[in-house]
Amino acid sequence: MASVTHSVLAASALDHFPATPQGWRSFPAPAKLNLFLHVIGRRADGYHLLQSVFQLVDLKDTIELRLRDDDGIEHHNPLPGVNPEDDLTVRAARLLQPFAPITCGVDIRVTKRIPMGGGMGGGSSDAATVLLALNRLWNVNLSRKSLMELGLKLGADVPFFIFGRNAFVEGVGEIMTAYDTPDCWFAVLHPQVHVSTPAIFKDERLTRDTPSIKMRGLNVAATRNDLQPVAVSQQPRIAESLEWLSQFGPARMTGSGSCVFTICASQSEADRVVSLVPEEMTGFVARSLQKHELSEFAD
Incomplete structure (x- = not known):
């Protein structure tokens, strides 16, 4: 019964993001703001220990995904001068692909609105959206915790966007506690x-x-x-x-x-x-x- 319920929930979640006649589905990748950012120490490996509040905002990139009949992963509009294989969206898809129950591939298009190099987490959010969306489209159904662990391999901010709520963030960015912020x-x-x-x-x-x-x-x-x-x-x-x-x-x-x-x-x-x-x-x-x-x- 649990697996049936899980499948129904997955289907209903995807219903909010219908496919075009060409098979593309569009998914949002929201930006974040650091309401503050403290550096409280440094680990022996050189990584810095942080404290921050991460705030989601409604400025969003758009990630378009289309399932393929083979195991190919192709970025259709890569950034100029960036090798598509180095793009975080492609790396995210490749990272999740081994967990898919059957052979799966995906076409990717990205519409950028979040400023690049602006400290608003655009690339990390794009990667997180790919992991979250393909978790359903490919019927991988990993837990949020598992997806966050995968996301950390791509960047320190990726787990936050998979966590999916405003958060008090600690460690190198991987320790999150839900934190209520006022609407503003x-x-x-x-x-x-x-x-x-x-x-x-x-x-x-x-x-x-x-x-x-x-x-x-x-x-x-x-x-x-x-x-x-x-x-x-x-x-x-x-x-x-x-x-x-x-x-x-x-x-x-x-x-x-x-x-x-x-x-x-x-x-x-x-x-x-x-x-x-x-x-x-x-x-x-x-x-x-x-x-x-x-x-x-x-x-």
Whole structure:
């Protein structure tokens, strides 16, 4: 009975994402913001220990998938200059493929909206969406925990998007506790620069000993992004964006950058801020989400 119920749940979840006559199904890959990011230590292997709150937002890439009759995995619109086999969506599909009960393949198309190199998790979210969607389309039916373990092999942020809820995140990004955040709007600026995450973590100026904090009673306003000072020193345009945005409220960088944001009380306020963005800057509005739309694709 359990397996029958499981199959019914899987089918109903897929019903929300119908196939086109050509067989393509479209799935969302939402972005995230780091409401804060503390570096509290460093492991012997060099990986940094972090604490953060990851917030899902409604800015999304679109992942289109079409099942194949063979075991081929093909990316139909790879990014210029990127080997399709190196793309995280292809790597995610190949990582899951051995767990499929029968021979399975997939065609992939990606529509990018999340800024690349912006600290909003676009590539990681794309990979997570492929794992979640193919978990159902291929009838793999791995647990959420197993998918998160697979996702960690692709990147530290991938498990969060499979977790599927806003979270207090610890460790190297793999330890997550569901964390309720208020509904709100964000005004976001993209400074149009690419920040090298490895370069920031290697920088000797990076703070690596911020005291650990507890989730209970957390006051986000009293936190910070430890990576921000280093990113600002490497990319002056981030500093310019932070300075401009701070006139409307406390402004902060997300992840390792380069996007920066401020929280707004309403959509109209966020729209007003973005409408005033200078021509040399790029801004957009994002709304908070409470869960990933594919959260039912893993148990």
